[in-house]
Amino acid sequence: GAGVSQSPSNKVTEKGKDVELRCDPISGHTALYWYRQSLGQGLEFLIYFQGNSAPDKSGLPSDRFSAERTGGSVSTLTIQRTQQEDSAVYLCASSSHRTGGADTQYFGPGTRLTVL
Amino acid sequence: QKEVEQNSGPLSVPEGAIASLNCTYSDRGSQSFFWYRQYSGKSPELIMFIYSNGDKEDGRFTAQLNKASQYVSLLIRDSQPSDSATYLCASFTGGGNKLTFGTGTQLKVEL
Numbered sequence: 001g002a003g004v005s006q007s008p009s010n011k012v013t014e015k016g017k018d019v020e021l022r023c024d025p026i027s028g029h030t031a032l033y034w035y036r037q038s039l040g041q042g043l044e045f046l047i048y049f050q051g052n053s054a055p056d057k058s059g060l061p062s063d064r065f066s067a068e069r070t071g072g073s074v075s076t077l078t079i080q081r082t083q084q085e086d087s088a089v090y091l092c093a094s095s096s097h098r099t100g101g102a103d104t105q106y107f108g109p110g111t112r113l114t115v116l
Numbered sequence: 117q118k119e120v121e122q123n124s125g126p127l128s129v130p131e132g133a134i135a136s137l138n139c140t141y142s143d144r145g146s147q148s149f150f151w152y153r154q155y156s157g158k159s160p161e162l163i164m165f166i167y168s169n170g171d172k173e174d175g176r177f178t179a180q181l182n183k184a185s186q187y188v189s190l191l192i193r194d195s196q197p198s199d200s201a202t203y204l205c206a207s208f209t210g211g212g213n214k215l216t217f218g219t220g221t222q223l224k225v226e227l
Contacts, residue, residue: 045214
């Protein structure tokens, strides 16, 4: 079946502009994650959605970052007033979360964000 | 101290050899561990996960977990040039909602 999809694949923006990144998870997956990966770095957790529960926003680096998930499916990550240090690949993952069990996450292809 | 640590490498092994990738973690509450492979410019793809002490084998891959020593390893037998990638180790804590990733080890399999 279809995997996790993300759009756009590449986004170039000017410093100070707002950007929206979209993630469409695997159908039926209740958990959705956003990560950020800077050049040569590991994955940095940003935010997690599970069903209708309040999201875990503990990884968002500043109040310029926000995310929402509508209807328990598609998610949008918004970065306001972008800065050059926001340049990174933003990865979305989804899983069929099982409480207390192994949480296998499947990643989308990512959005490469470049802030000039 | 990072929660999940990996040697960044690169780790170079000749084709056909066994590649050994290691990972240590600091949170004793970690329950499950995952190995992802990431080719340059691509997204991570799951290789395997392990949650019980001991070895778990899947084809050419073997994951090893030692909770007492807090380390996880991935062995790749009969290494191929196509195995050249960055390998990410991640831990999952049942009380948390996310995977914690190491920074990855770059593996180079040379002809």
